[in-house]
Amino acid sequence: MWAGSSRPSCSCPSSPAVGEPFSPSVGSPPPRQRLRLASSSWRRCVRCCQHRHDCWRDRWYVTGPFLQVCQRLQMPALMRLKLNRKLYRPAPPHPPGKRGAPRKDGDLFQGSRPETWGKPDASWNGTDWRGKPLSVQVWQHLHVQQARQVEVTVFRVLREGANGTKRDPRKSWFVWVGEQELAPGEVASSYRYRFSHEHSYRFLKQDLLWTKVHVRTPKQFERWSLVVASAMNQIVLTRSLGQASYCPWERRRDRVTPRQVRRVMAGILSQVGTPARVPKPREKSPGRPTGATGMKAARFDVVRKPKPVPKKPRKRA
16 A cells, blocks of 8 residues: 655655555565564664554464564554454462462453453444444453563454455454554454555565565575565655556556556666666686585475374263
């Protein structure tokens, strides 16, 4: 998605707008192996920005390491929640005189087990952006076992006017982490920004060849991810020039897509130039000296996942 609002000079992208096709990239997106790189990119963004940035993630991000990064960088995040994800309430105080270690976790909270919900801390009834009835239930002061020091808030959103499909569900669960509280009426409307993130990943993979590179080590892939992120940010900055190339079947709209801007980047970069020096001409290479032996490239074992074995039902006595 393109930058949705103008702001003072800053090297990182702006907050997106609903309905925008793609989002700028400030670092390496999803997988767990590159969580450190994503956190360092967000740290740079927090330093140079004064306004609030929110993060929208899918259900696979509700993990201890990611929540700790959000707390350390003061990064508000709204994430989907799996129904079987286990959260816990604060541990009760240790009774005086009782032997043994005190409890680390309180009672269980799990979306797939209504008996663990208890009474919600807050509730809200209203309408969504389509004018359909909307109800939200809130449970506060929860945590996961991998990050007990990070408190999260769980929202259960019920949309009666939804179609009940996988794309348009009636019931949705969300997790919010951040110093400021999120209003229950803003949960469903805020998560609409997530739509643009998925298109950004597709653009990075298909047009900027993010996953097509052949490297040997994770560090090499991290450097390649930074190159791809820099290219994406250049495309975002080029949008303000108003130049785009359209295919015959594409409509000419006010909002241009990054793919349309990427088609004219070659001509723009040829006019802007490069700070690199002109390569010097060289004659035929003499090759390796006599007797020299090259070092063999490091080889790594291929990690293969075993075939999942279905669980057998236990026999009842």
